[in-house]
Amino acid sequence: MKALKDIDLAGLPKKRRLVIQYALDYPDKVVLMRMEELGDKLGINPATVVKACKSIGLNGFYELKELLKEEVQLTRVDSIFSGMIKEVKAHSNPQKVAQDAILGDIMMLQKTYDTIDFITIENIANAIIGSKQTYIIGLGHIGMVANYMERICRSAVPQIHASTEYHGELFLNMAHFSQDDVVVAICLDKCQNQTINALKFAKEERKATTISIVDSSLSPLLEYSDHHIFINSTNSFYFGSMVGAYCMINAIFYSIANILKPSTVAHFNYFRSMSEKENVYKI
Numbered sequence: 001m002k003a004l005k006d007i008d009l010a011g012l013p014k015k016r017r018l019v020i021q022y023a024l025d026y027p028d029k030v031v032l033m034r035m036e037e038l039g040d041k042l043g044i045n046p047a048t049v050v051k052a053c054k055s056i057g058l059n060g061f062y063e064l065k066e067l068l069k070e071e072v073q074l075t076r077v078d079s080i081f082s083g084m085i086k087e088v089k090a091h092s093n094p095q096k097v098a099q100d101a102i103l104g105d106i107m108m109l110q111k112t113y114d115t116i117d118f119i120t121i122e123n124i125a126n127a128i129i130g131s132k133q134t135y136i137i138g139l140g141h142i143g144m145v146a147n148y149m150e151r152i153c154r155s156a157v158p159q160i161h162a163s164t165e166y167h168g169e170l171f172l173n174m175a176h177f178s179q180d181d182v183v184v185a186i187c188l189d190k191c192q193n194q195t196i197n198a199l200k201f202a203k204e205e206r207k208a209t210t211i212s213i214v215d216s217s218l219s220p221l222l223e224y225s226d227h228h229i230f231i232n233s234t235n236s237f238y239f240g241s242m243v244g245a246y247c248m249i250n251a252i253f254y255s256i257a258n259i260l261k262p263s264t265v266a267h268f269n270y271f272r273s274m275s276e277k278e279n280v281y282k283i
Contacts, residue, residue, distance in 0.1 A: 019052035027068040111232035125255035132180035177206035188241040
């Protein structure tokens, strides 16, 4: 992206300068646009978009998007830390920041709900039910999400395992991946290389069914996913995507429980009887 930033925009014709300036200002938006969409957005002919790209030494709009994509991915590497710093510095009222955090999560969930494909949720539920084993990869702080998915889903199906530790534990589970298995990878904001490599290995080497839960349409996990769930985290605070991830996992579990309704009811009745027998809860 350095080459683009070093361009003398003043030397470009007005409309071509508008294209490049918009790309520099909003790279995350431009990488998701078709050339015609960018033209409509800026009120110019698509041919002008091509000319603007060639004016700065590129072959066309596709090459511009590839350069922007690299920048967007690099920017996201430390976005969780920069986001934390930004939010902490921007607020001085603890009550106001608490209100904004809750509102941000509500807006994030609403946008995610508006765009979610519920057929995908059902397909994921059926894949987990039909799997020989289901492995959930959530490294670093995402391990909390992976552990939650393991525990809640195991109340309906037993063949679920969470991988939350780097190296040894993950490698051990990878050795057991097979074409009869499901592998779920979770990456929010940053995406660890080991998570990417494990999902790629599951899909390309072991032919497992692969699923990803992500909060970016540029996530490298998407390339190796048979099914994916996208969390729209635009309006949430840092760590807000985890709220969305917990919500999507609940949705997957409820779908599993509904599909397996008779056995699910039997399991819950067993849990209730054991809780009463062992006097687990104080009424």
